[in-house]
Amino acid sequence: MDIRTQKTFEALFALEDIREILRQRLPDTITPEEEHSIRKGVDRVRKILDDIENSTGVPEIRKIANNIDIRSREENYINIQPIQAAGRLTPEARKALIAYGDGYSTCDACRKPFRLDKISSPPIAPFHEQLASFVNMDVARVVPGARRGFQAVASTLVDKGDSVIVSALAHYTEFLAVEEAGGIVREVPLNEHNIVTADATAERIEAVKQETGKLPVLVMIDHFDYQYANEHDVKGIAKVAHQYDIPLLYNGAYTVGVMPVDGKDIGADFVVGSGHKSMASPAPSGVLATTEEWAPKIFRTTQMTGDLTGRKFGVKEVEMLGCTLMGSTLLGMMASFPTVKERVKNWEDELRKSNYLIDGLLAIKGSKVVSEYPRKHTLSKIDTTESFDVIAQKHKRRGFFLTDELSSKGIVGEFAGATRVWKLNTYGLSWEKVRYVIDTFQDIADKYNLQVKREDNSNDNREL
Numbered sequence: 001m002d003i004r005t006q007k008t009f010e011a012l013f014a015l016e017d018i019r020e021i022l023r024q025r026l027p028d029t030i031t032p033e034e035e036h037s038i039r040k041g042v043d044r045v046r047k048i049l050d051d052i053e054n055s056t057g058v059p060e061i062r063k064i065a066n067n068i069d070i071r072s073r074e075e076n077y078i079n080i081q082p083i084q085a086a087g088r089l090t091p092e093a094r095k096a097l098i099a100y101g102d103g104y105s106t107c108d109a110c111r112k113p114f115r116l117d118k119i120s121s122p123p124i125a126p127f128h129e130q131l132a133s134f135v136n137m138d139v140a141r142v143v144p145g146a147r148r149g150f151q152a153v154a155s156t157l158v159d160k161g162d163s164v165i166v167s168a169l170a171h172y173t174e175f176l177a178v179e180e181a182g183g184i185v186r187e188v189p190l191n192e193h194n195i196v197t198a199d200a201t202a203e204r205i206e207a208v209k210q211e212t213g214k215l216p217v218l219v220m221i222d223h224f225d226y227q228y229a230n231e232h233d234v235k236g237i238a239k240v241a242h243q244y245d246i247p248l249l250y251n252g253a254y255t256v257g258v259m260p261v262d263g264k265d266i267g268a269d270f271v272v273g274s275g276h277k278s279m280a281s282p283a284p285s286g287v288l289a290t291t292e293e294w295a296p297k298i299f300r301t302t303q304m305t306g307d308l309t310g311r312k313f314g315v316k317e318v319e320m321l322g323c324t325l326m327g328s329t330l331l332g333m334m335a336s337f338p339t340v341k342e343r344v345k346n347w348e349d350e351l352r353k354s355n356y357l358i359d360g361l362l363a364i365k366g367s368k369v370v371s372e373y374p375r376k377h378t379l380s381k382i383d384t385t386e387s388f389d390v391i392a393q394k395h396k397r398r399g400f401f402l403t404d405e406l407s408s409k410g411i412v413g414e415f416a417g418a419t420r421v422w423k424l425n426t427y428g429l430s431w432e433k434v435r436y437v438i439d440t441f442q443d444i445a446d447k448y449n450l451q452v453k454r455e456d457n458s459n460d461n462r463e464l
């Protein structure tokens with residue numbers, strides 16, 4: 001590990017040790033032993049700071065609690081891993097993690113009616129309102145991941161044997177949410193461009209009606225799917241769903257937090273986003289937003305009474321199991337939110353970088369893009385069977401030759417050993433990093449005598 005990164009972690013850890021002394025002392029007092037420990041701690045930090053300044057020293061801490069490695073991928077590498085890009089924390093989120101790491105830290109000022117989304121200090125209640133308006137819906141709740149949003153909706157709307165329309169590229173968590181509720185998924189087939197259209201959705205709804213004598217109870221559609229990150233016609237599909245009076249769940253796992261999302265304009269009844277995938281938030285986090293019409297159903301409160309004690313828990317929402325994201329997960333999400341709100345305005349630039357990188361890969365003879373092109377997302381699936389895989393076939397390290405070459409240049413996150421079809425995500429990389437990544441790929445191509453067409457970055461070099 002780069003010594004500056006290593007020493008930065010050591011300094012943070014050493015400060016935590018000082019913090020622990022402050023936690024252990026009696027209020028407003030400090031014993032001579034504690035004073036001594038603090039001084040020792042400060043000396044240690046000073047020495048570490050010198051090491052950071054001068055890039056000196058050797059690693060002194062290798063593990064947390066003896067068996068947990070320090071994770072320094074984001075400090076020491078350019079990470080192009082498909083699902084990690086937009087979930088990287090902001091510095092503010094990391095500060096919130098430190099300050100709110102204790103278990104139920106959100107609950108210091110929890111007052112009647114004792115529900116997470118009502119807490120005003122820290123400003124959790126206003127955050128919920130901001131979240132709803134961020135996706136232009138009426139009401140929002142934080143949930144432990146997009147999947148828990150699907151689960152809450154499916155559990156409310158789906159009864160045993162009910163059909164739910166999903167895309168043929170639906171995420172597995174949509175299947176599981178429907179399965180748990182006792183429903184059955186009915187997939188909408190893709191067209192020849194791997195896109196889910198409104199017409200295909202209408203046909204599938206009709207087919208289900210014919211076959212079962214009942215309409216599906218819910219349509220769940222991913223705006224950008226996880227396989228190709230192709231854009232699907234969510235707006236057209238919402239219109240079709242509503243023609244049959246079926247509510248639409250907009251799966252924004254790959255959109256909410258990276259690009260502007262307007263739930264009302266789309267015609268969504270539910271908007272689901274993923275905090276750890278696209279909102280620079282710790283896991284597990286996400287958002288479930290809905291309309292005034294649906295909120296009382298999805299966010300219904302408990303009706304149960306204890307048969308012996310007669311106890312009731314009136315305001316607790318059944319699908320949320322009362323409270324959802326406690327502690328630093330939520331505070332991290334909140335701390336990133338101002339940045340997230342701003343960054344969605346830069347989506348066009350993110351797309352330019354995405355296309356720039358793809359064009360650079362396509363310039364390596366034999367490489368193809370499997371996702372729709374030009375790219376409308378920063379996640380892309382590419383096929384290097386006829387470029388890098390040709391080398392892998394003859395290389396003693398097989399597909400790992402590419403992994404080795406990339407990591408020696410400080411690039412990680414491509415599926416290790418994969419040289420045929422694989423995914424990458426450019427979200428949040430600076431132009432400088434994007435250029436570096438493409439130069440590195442092209443240099444590797446040169447090294448192994450793959451032809452690189454450098455001068456032409458136009459849109460027609462898709463299949464050289």
Ligand SMILES: *Cc1c(COP(=O)(O)O)cnc(C)c1O
Pocket residue numbers: 144145146147148170171173222224225226251253254273274275276277285286
């Ligand atoms: C990642 C992903 C999910 C799951 O999101 P979580 O927040 O981890 O539950 C759901 N749908 C799609 C399309 C995804 O890409």
